[in-house]
Amino acid sequence: MRLNSFDEWSPLKEVVVGSGVNYTSHERELSFDMVFHDHLTGLDWYYPRLDAPGSGRGADEPVRSPIKQRYVDELNEDIEGIAETLTTLSVTVHRPLDVDEATTEIRTPAWSAAVVPPLNVRDNTLILGDEIIETPPMIRSRYFETQFLTPIFAEYFRQGARWTVMPRPLMTDASFDPSYVNREVRDNVEPITDPRSSPYDVGYEMMFDGAQCLRLGRDVITNVATRNHELACDWLERHLEGRFRIHRVHRLTDSHIDSWLIALRPGLLLIRSMDVVDMLPEKLRSWDMIVPPEPNMKSFPAYDNDDLIITSPFIDLNVLSIDPETVMVNEAGPELMRVLEGHGFTVVPVRHRHRRLFGGGFHCFTLDTVREGGAEDYLS
Numbered sequence: 001m002r003l004n005s006f007d008e009w010s011p012l013k014e015v016v017v018g019s020g021v022n023y024t025s026h027e028r029e030l031s032f033d034m035v036f037h038d039h040l041t042g043l044d045w046y047y048p049r050l051d052a053p054g055s056g057r058g059a060d061e062p063v064r065s066p067i068k069q070r071y072v073d074e075l076n077e078d079i080e081g082i083a084e085t086l087t088t089l090s091v092t093v094h095r096p097l098d099v100d101e102a103t104t105e106i107r108t109p110a111w112s113a114a115v116v117p118p119l120n121v122r123d124n125t126l127i128l129g130d131e132i133i134e135t136p137p138m139i140r141s142r143y144f145e146t147q148f149l150t151p152i153f154a155e156y157f158r159q160g161a162r163w164t165v166m167p168r169p170l171m172t173d174a175s176f177d178p179s180y181v182n183r184e185v186r187d188n189v190e191p192i193t194d195p196r197s198s199p200y201d202v203g204y205e206m207m208f209d210g211a212q213c214l215r216l217g218r219d220v221i222t223n224v225a226t227r228n229h230e231l232a233c234d235w236l237e238r239h240l241e242g243r244f245r246i247h248r249v250h251r252l253t254d255s256h257i258d259s260w261l262i263a264l265r266p267g268l269l270l271i272r273s274m275d276v277v278d279m280l281p282e283k284l285r286s287w288d289m290i291v292p293p294e295p296n297m298k299s300f301p302a303y304d305n306d307d308l309i310i311t312s313p314f315i316d317l318n319v320l321s322i323d324p325e326t327v328m329v330n331e332a333g334p335e336l337m338r339v340l341e342g343h344g345f346t347v348v349p350v351r352h353r354h355r356r357l358f359g360g361g362f363h364c365f366t367l368d369t370v371r372e373g374g375a376e377d378y379l380s
């Protein structure tokens with residue numbers, strides 16, 4: 001089918017479901033620590049930082065936090081189950097190429113980094129209507145992630161889609177605007193103030209994830225927390241002029257919007273807390289809001305100290321709409337299911353255990369490429 005996806009709720013026809021095959025570690029380096037800064041707090045091992053003087057680590061030695069194979073296997077088992085459930089709901093599921101076992105590292109002129117599989121496919125691509133837009137990554141390990149989706153994108157291109165790649169950053173340490181992560185001094189978190197210089201320094205560059213956007217027909221709400229995000233929004237605005245309107249929300253969160261705010265249908269948002277309402281564009285503030293109960297920590301597996309947790313406990317808000325009445329929800333969260341059922345939704349419970357280890361709920365590791373619906377104006 002032709003690429004067509006303008007919002008988060010219209011009946012879903014085709015979707016890409018990510019792959020966690022050969023996920024072996026998280027590489028702790030500047031770009032990773034920047035993105036996960038808000039969630040790496042309060043952990044005993046975090047302070048002092050792993051590369052602090054006296055840590056015994058050489059300056060250029062990567063620090064990789066291994067992920068236990070059992071969790072990787074369970075992740076992939078859960079993802080297969082979710083892909084099957086989507087198929088039984090008459091949705092066509094596309095899968096990216098898996099990372100080959102022999103591919104452990106990626107390299108650009110300026111740096112090298114451990115490879116990350118194309119798991120959270122929401123993050124590095126933005127689908128707007130009939131256009132695939134590959135966004136400029138924020139994490140070095142994810143720099144070439146969209147290449148694993150090339151066969152899928154190429155097929156949509158053959159069917160008539162637009163296919164655009166946003167400018168790629170050189171991504172040296174100096175490319176990152178640290179003002180968000182350094183905005184407040186917290187006891188147990190070290191500020192990130194040690195950029196190393198590089199012959200490829202060009203100043204702040206655009207870096208931004210598709211998951212920072214909430215799509216509402218012809219309007220797109222974007223979370224902007226840094227100069228890197230601002231530059232990407234400038235690019236998007238110029239590129240999309242006359243087709244889509246970008247509404248910037250400043251520092252709603254660090255990056256991704258989808259564990260704070262999800263649109264379930266026109267006029268109805270699922271939100272983390274009422275605190276976000278004042279930050280939204282005025283027209284959205286009058287939509288109905290569902291605020292689910294605080295996450296129950298018992299709904300997450302117990303992990304060891306050396307298991308790196310990279311999301312907040314609000315990750316299960318990250319639901320995937322099958323249509324305006326049907327929502328896929330983590331079976332570990334009966335509270336959220338009850339709330340949605342109370343609002344008349346049909347809930348499709350699925351198993352997804354290790355979302356806090358791999359950084360994503362269903363909305364993160366899916367990319368809806370075909371939905372019904374068009375460029376409606378929901379905000380006037």
Ligand SMILES: N[C@@H](Cc1ccc(O)cc1)C(=O)O
Pocket residue numbers: 035036037038039120123253254255256257310311358359360364
């Ligand atoms: N701080 C980010 C952390 C994050 C980034 C990438 C992920 O895949 C997951 C989580 C969250 O708000 O979005």
Ligand SMILES: NC(=[NH2+])NCCC[C@H](N)C(=O)O
Pocket residue numbers: 039120122123211256258259310311312313314315318359360361363364
């Ligand atoms: N598209 C995504 N990867 N979203 C994940 C958002 C997770 C967010 N950082 C949180 O911890 O709550």
